Amino acid sequence: MMHRKKKEKAIESTLLMVSGVTVVALFLLCFFLFREGYLLFGDYSIISFLTETSWYPSSSPAKFGLLPLLTGSLIVTAGAIVLSVPLGLASAIYISELADPKIAQLIKPFVEILAGIPSVVYGFFGLIVVVPLLQDLLDLPTGQTALAGSIMLGMMALPTIISVSEDAINSVPTALKEGSLALGSTKWQTIYRVVLPAALSGISAAVMLGIGRAIGETMTVMMVTGNTAIIPGIPEGLFDPVRTMTATIALEMGEVPQGSEHFHALFAVGAVLFLITFMINLIADSVKKKYRLQEGV
Incomplete structure (x- = not known):
């Protein structure tokens, strides 16, 4: 003992x-x-860092404006979420509620494979396929735009949203579904009025995780967004080249002298990115807890 x-x-x-x-x-x-x-x-004003509209580290004096990088990141991420959330949620509903079990078991491995593909492969696909396609279809000067980044990040966020949403939907008690059907509801009414509200906490978490996945991505956006540090308009900025915070750090960190002002500016950008992702995770956690309390879990 x-x-x-x-x-x-x-x-x-x-x-x-x-x-x-x-x-x-x-x-x-x-x-x-x-x-x-x-x-x-x-030596550099925090107000200038947060409000300056230019990022020109090599100019004299150097300009380290966060605004164009932050705006680029937000536009690309917002576009990715608009594309990935409806597709991801629809896929999760189909896999968990509508698909034949054999078909569902066939689809799931492909979703997992999508999650395991390296980001540089997504970047190559975007650069070779998506960028020229957008340039031709939309008659743009260049296809390396925020829209290309949004499409690729949407593809990368899909596996996370599908997997987490599917788990949330599958966790809804069968008794709730059977009770709804027994009262005369159709399959779609049961999904819309019973299953989705009951799984809302997990679905919300899936969306927030998808946002975190998108805003933290580096290699793919660096390859397909054009990397131009300007403040794009909204919504026309989707068709302009942009530069994200992650791409800026990846592109410039290897070339700056350690301890220089530029070096510390990149760390400041990284700190802002960390705070954003931290807040996203906090919001996801609070939303999940809120709906769990409402459900009495």
Whole structure:
């Protein structure tokens, strides 16, 4: 009995230590990121950083305006969500509620394969197929636009939205569905009025995770959006080249002198990106908890 308790205590201590390492690693990451970003504001105004409309690190004086990068990221992400959420939710409904079990089992591996494809492969596909197609169809000067980035990010967010939404829909108790059908509702009425409201917490989480997946993507958007640091208009900005925050960090970090103003500016951009994704995760978690409380779970 004593030996068993010691063994359980050792396992508990090991798990606690592993959890502690994770927390410490996250803390160190945040500390390093924010410390390096904060050093920019010794000589450069934080107001200028947040409101400046130009990103010209090599000009004299250098301009580190976050606004064009933030706007580009938001436009590309918004376009991706508009494309991926309806398709992802429709696919999840079909797989979980409408498809023959054999067909559903056939589709699921393809969704998982989509999730496992490297982002650079998506980027190549976008560069070779989507970009020329958009240029020809829309008669644009270049196909490397925010729309191309939105299409590719929408494709990349689809597996996350489909998988999480499908799990949420499958978790709805069968008794609720059967009760709705027994009262005379059609299959579609049951899906719309019973299944989707009951699965709303999971679906909301799927959407927020999709947004996080899109806004944090680097390689694909770097290859298909044109990387022009300008503030695009809305909605016509979808047809203009843009540059996202992630692409800026990836393109410029390898070439800047360590400790320079430009170096710290890139860390400041990374800190803003971290805060945005952190807030997205917080919102997803709060939405999920809210609907769980409403459902009495």
